[in-house]
């Protein structure tokens with residue numbers, strides 16, 4: 302093959318590959334390579350295209366803003382295109398950027414340095430002080446209208462109540478999720494068997510694409526604003542516009558800085574390289590913008606980026622250290638997670654001693670051997686991970702790490718379900734870490750929320766044989782005298798604990814069901830099941846078909862429930878908990894009938910409504926004799942639809958010819 306043919310082939314390969322990565326990143330929010338590697342490939346493609354302009358495709362990833370518009374939302378054209386930013390990972394290129402600017406506009410200018418928030422960009426339009434539209438960047442020319450989703454973000458004002466703002470303006474910013482919220486919500490996902498997100502950016506991005514704004518509202522997002530666009534030229538500089546936006550009530554970051562020289566810019570970059578880990582959210586770099594609007598205009602744009610701004614991106618820090626051992630943790634559901642113990646090393650401001658290895662496949666993929674020298678990285682993620690092995694440093698004859706075959710805690714042969722990456726210890730009734738963490742989960746804040754019974758206490762009580770099952774917690778009062786012999790456990794703490802246990806008997810069925818810790822039954826799933834089946838007897842008797850008929854209950858969850866209830870020990874435990882007075886029936890709110898006008902009619906409420914919450918509409922229907930169903934079937938009479946209803950629901954209702962009505966039409970029927 303000639304050199305030219307080779308170049309052509311490489312251009313094609315890189316183009317295809319980068320398009321796929323764009324899709325994974327923007328549409329699926331599940332990227333499979335690091336940003337750094339992506340940017341290197343993009344740079345390689347740009348260089349090749351420059352050398353061989355005859356092969357340069359106007360639709361190349363080097364020429365287009367990377368995102369996409371979807372079919373699920375209304376498409377809206379941007380009044381001002383939403384561009385990307387040029388980026389660099391090194392100082393020299395930043396100095397080159399500074400030189401280019403100086404050549405074009407002289408030396409008399411300032412930069413604004415801002416944190417580069419790692420989320421997704423959003424454009425919001427305000428008319429007469431009211432938020433009327435929010436649109437994603439999409440392909441830069443048009444984006445998805447996600448106004449109802451953005452309305453759920455507390456820090457985005459729905460209505461401005463002070464300030465001298467123009468009648469019409471557009472403001473742009475970054476929607477993101479704080480690290481803490483991410484960890485909490487991602488843990489929930491993992492618990493209920495959903496696909497975990499790798500970092501807060503992906504989570505925020507995935508959330509904005511949801512059709513159900515009610516679900517979006519449950520995931521706390523935040524938004525920093527960093528660009529203002531108006532028809533009338535109100536301000537002379539970007540800096541002024543940021544101050545004004547702040548005074549109108551927008552969330553503008555306090556960590557921006559006016560810089561007179563590129564040296565000041567570099568100081569700012571170096572300062573945040575370390576300090577960024579102390580922020581409550583992730584940033585992936587610093588954005589540097591020429592401050593003055595008329596100078597910005599002079600510099601202009603390329604098809605993809607402004608020439609007056611650049612992003613300096615931090616490379617995820619990598620260090621090399623030694624793998625000391627691999628240990629295996631047994632979780633609440635029996636999942637066995639390998640963890641690497643490392644020779645302690647400083648990385649991104651913290652000492653790293655451990656890294657997650659996820660599962661057996663990951664160990665194979667890395668080709669990990671005993672005593673290997675490994676590269677560890679801490680990117681946007683919280684838990685460091687092993688990126689690769691340094692084969693040059695492998696000791697001759699070092700054996701490969703073999704995933705264990707038996708449970709490290711109880712010795713039972715591990716099992717792996719088809720299509721799953723994790724191995725499980727099936728001995729859930731006899732495996733100590735599973736028993737202890739099941740009880741810890743049960744008393745936890747999100748489940749039964751029992752005061753005075755902490756994780757350590759449970760561990761000790763298990764070792765002392767006071768506790769072996771969840772139901773034993775409700776017999777603790779019988780062991781009052783024995784409890785007093787425990788270290789650091791005074792009369793007052795015991796009282797407090799027993800009161801907490803007694804009080805927990807009032808917790809609703811959905812909390813109890815979640816507390817049982819059945820695999821894949823997270824908080825939301827537990828709620829759905831309880832709302833549908835109402836009693837444990839009906840849930841226990843449900844067949845696979847009946848279970849999957851419930852909204853959002855898939856086969857995997859259904860199978861897990863069936864297996865759980867097949868266990869005789871599980872059924873005994875439930876019977877015992879029932880006799881101890883725990884709630885296994887959903888408390889139906891007493892409905893005071895106001896009229897019979899909807900009697901005999903069935904409804905489902907979907908989407909979001911301006912004037913009512915879904916719960917309010919549900920009450921109205923029930924107070925007038927109507928019945929709420931939990932899934933669309935031929936038995937359904939009406940679908941009450943608001944904004945942003947899921948397309949699957951709509952399709953199903955249409956297929957079954959079910960009348961779709963608005964909230965107003967519903968009220969009209971009463």
Ligand SMILES: NC(=O)c1ccc[n+]([C@@H]2O[C@H](COP(=O)([O-])OP(=O)(O)OC[C@H]3O[C@@H](n4cnc5c(N)ncnc54)[C@H](O)[C@@H]3O)[C@@H](O)[C@H]2O)c1
Nearest residue numbers: 322323326332334335336339385386415417418422527588
């Ligand atoms: N890993 C992958 O598979 C993959 C795939 C596609 C893209 N990517 C990454 O995404 C990048 C391209 O994304 P991009 O086009 O959004 O560019 P970018 O994220 O590098 O920079 C532009 C974006 O920065 C954001 N931003 C944050 N803070 C800002 C501030 N203070 N001022 C202005 N803008 C700010 C805006 O959303 C803006 O659109 C790539 O360079 C790559 O790093 C990764």
Ligand SMILES: [Zn+2]
Nearest residue numbers: 708711726732
């Ligand atoms: Zn075990």
